[in-house]
Amino acid sequence: MAKIAFILLCHKDPEGIIRQAERLTAAGDCMAIHFDARARPKDYQRIRAALDANPNVAFARRRVKCGWGEWSLVQATLNAVERVLEAFPDATHFYMLSGDCMAVKSAEYAHGFLDAQDCDFVESFDFFDSDWIKTGMKEERLIYRHPFNERSQKRLFYGWFNLQKRLGWTRDIPADLQMMIGSQWWCLRRRTIEAIMEFSRERRDVMRFFRTTWIPDETFFQTLVRHLVPEPEIRSRTLTFLMFSDYGMPVTFYNDHYDLLLSQDFLFARKISPEARRLKARLGDLYASKGVRFEISNEGRGLYKFLTGKGRQGRRFAPRFWETEASLGRERELLIVVCKKWHVAKRLAEHARRATNVPVVEYLFDEEATELPDLGGIQSTLEKRARHRRALMRMLFDYHKTDRLLICMDPANVDLMRDFCSDRATTRLLLVECTYSDDYLTGHAKRVGLAGEQTGAETLARLLPTIRYDLRHEGDMIRDANFANLHRIREWATPSENTVPLAAFLSIPEPAAEEIAAAEHLYAD
Template sequence: MSERLGFIMLVHTGLERAAQVARFVAESGSPVVIHVDADVDAAAHARFTDALSDLPDVTFARRHRCEWGTWSLVAAMQTAAHQLLQAYPKVQHVYAMSGACLPLRPIAELAAWLERHPDTDFIESVNVADVNWTKGGLSEERFSLWFPFAFKKHKWLFDRAVDLQRLLRVKRDIPDGIVPHIGSQWWCLTRETLDLILRDPLRPHYERYFRHVWIPDESYFQTLVRLHARHIESRSLTLGKFDHQGRPHVFYDDHLQLLRRSDCFMARKVWPGAGRLYEHFLTRRDAPLSDAEPQPSRIDRHFARATLQRVRGRPGLYMTSRFPVKNRENGKTAEPYSVFQGFAEVFQDFEGWLSAVANCRVHGHIFAPHKVEFAGRERVFAGGLSDSATLRDYNPRAFLTNLVWATRGERQCFQYGPGDTQGNNHDLLWFMATDSNAQISVISGAWAVPLYRSGRDFAELRREAARLQRIEMRMLEILQSPEVRARVRIWTMAEFLENPAEPLHTLFDEIAPHSQARLIRIPDLVDLSGFGTFLQELRNQGMQPVLMGDFPLGPVSPGPNHRMK
């Protein structure tokens, strides 16, 4: 029997579940006084009381019409608490709970635990000056302004009243002798402390003040307990977690093991449809009583991780429920990837070579104007990505982030150059350049090699070379911007070809840092015989190629460093 422990319960929704919990508590030997919100219709109220009519230790308090954040909730608790103390003189601790609370351990374990703390009041009571977790922009102001309007029902009037009082610099006088404290409204107080609060001769004076405090159910008992308690433990015995916006976490069936691990006596807020939770925790078991201490900290890290994921999300994951603000994402993409500019132009079969030596997925120009050049030239790639340029260009950034997200665990490499889709104001390159996951390697001027080998009309080649050079010059400006967060390496074509093995070795080590293989041979260069003459002819025709570096007029050979030692 647990008759030295009594409960008051505030109910406004989920009446069937509240009836289950009240029956569980009462059949454990603890009296329960229930306050049912006056807004609950008569038929539902009658069904609720009838369902518990066979339990003599379940009684009902005079009803108040309750509104969130108003004095009515304190009045309901006062009425229920007074009735409990009057009707049950043996009760030494009073536990406040709601209809959405669920006992996680037998009531007898809670009663035995409280017997070991006979003079202790368990109530979260924190000086408002020291609180950093209040939400809604009101901390000390909830005690210094007047709040005549309900926040949820009259939001516009509530906000205008606050604005006007701020403008007029209104400041209410706090009653002498009290220091405002706030905390959870779900407390467990000793009979002595609760009785002193209810019988305090200054109670009418305090009530006149707290009637116009915002959310007084989180401050009335929390403040007055400081006047009357002999020993306070500033914590609630009810497990309740809140998100970053101050809204309570709701517990569902898949939280069963988490709740069991906490060893807490009560949990709030439990979804009425969580049948598995109610069945498990309200089933009586013949087992020795446990004297384990409540350990909510055991599950705190799970909620901290959930809050972090809700606020920041997962790197590279874009979703409709939390689309990030530009440049404030938790990582633009999911994993590292490599972008090569000019490599496929100066090396033969660069894609096949890199794929073989680095064991990664190497694509062609995935932003080529005509189509997406996936590895192996697949038409549909991971994540259902199509090779259609039209679909890709609808949102090129999303195409890239989806590609990296859908292939997590496998490094993606692709070619990108001035001949590819640039987007408005080079927004795609800006996206990659400011992405810390990107590794961008550039051989400037290499776009001229395909022109040289094309055999097209020279006047046409000169115009195209001028166009591509203008684009690449803008690209290089972006990649050299102080806003860049990507790992960027830039070589002129002449500089790179002096010793191609060294930069390729560096890139290989970054792409495959854990590879046991060594880079034995670099890929073969394309035939660049006459390329210097081609560049000179462009100059002769009035176009000045400047991005290739000091390229020789004679034939280019890889020299002695072509093979790695």
């Protein structure tokens, strides 16, 4: 059975560290603690006094002063790992933690999870080819030497960096290493840790290289695991649930996040707020519990992204400026059916095609699988279609040898509607307003990744009003845009009420429009 050795790096909150160590070791696991040498001596003494008698807790023999982005964080980890190897020969897995982490599953579940998979869990992406680094320095982290701390020695850090850059003082990356990058929150098997420690003793050249790289805690273990462990034995993911805001700051969890945290496919989470006492107490009790079943829905990141993106002026993004392309053609007419329920729009478009013989292209800007002819690659991805939308539409007009074309579009694409309506071609919009039951909204949430099959009723109850308002807001945005040729039909209106706007939109006689409006099952879910 798995026995976890926790590698705990911490620098504050001695009472919290003591409670965390007692909770985790009470389940039979063990721990090595590295308490930052910069921290207050009396805090360290408090921790030692409380935990020295615990046979499942050990302390790094040598403490180092840690700084963000420095090699010191890796050295502190290696010091704690060395102590674990010596003190706990029966430990099977080494799990990296911080003082802000807490278990979101029971020890029973965690041990069973690790027993079932003979592999290492570490985020490990190609340093150069992946987009793990979003902004700032990339290869400069490696090819230049960084002996100074960017936060506490900013002038020295950037002065030395600029000097190396100006004089061309670059260095080579060790030739036999493929540089990898990822989160520092890993869980590795004992044999992997032993291989890393042996490698670090034998390859002093590699150790010298990493000592002066910038933010080596995101590259050292990630690179060495890939170098030493066969690919099938690595899972490129962390078992610690963490999220970051738009500004690159870690998202903090509070008391009301308990159910969300338990439903994620992770064993731990960070950062737990120091003020979230009730959450900490509940999670602490959970780790020691037996027989708990966990329903994994794993919608946390999608849910956070969706909910935090609402409520701000501008609906998250400022108005976009689209590149100007050539006109679709003054003599052409583009008909756009706008509907959130795609199946409704597709039925309506098919009825319109039969009545008018106008070619129909369904959700080409929303659905990757929309059937399109080969247009030289411009149709290959949603991103290309949106970027070259006018060129794409011109090619579709030409392909179908027509001056009238009908497409379907999601109401979220107001920017595309504005662009087409500003063209010299005639653009008509038909907004199809539908009713949205709770069942439909729940299905919608699952389709777009905001919820999973196991998402609890309480979470859905909080989520559905936001989704409902968001759909209503999209319709309001379209109406507020004051499009010249906007027509509306409503699911709750009678066929005769929907006949006039349908006839105007399609430029067909009212009897033909009424036949479409009265079509059976048009709005059925």
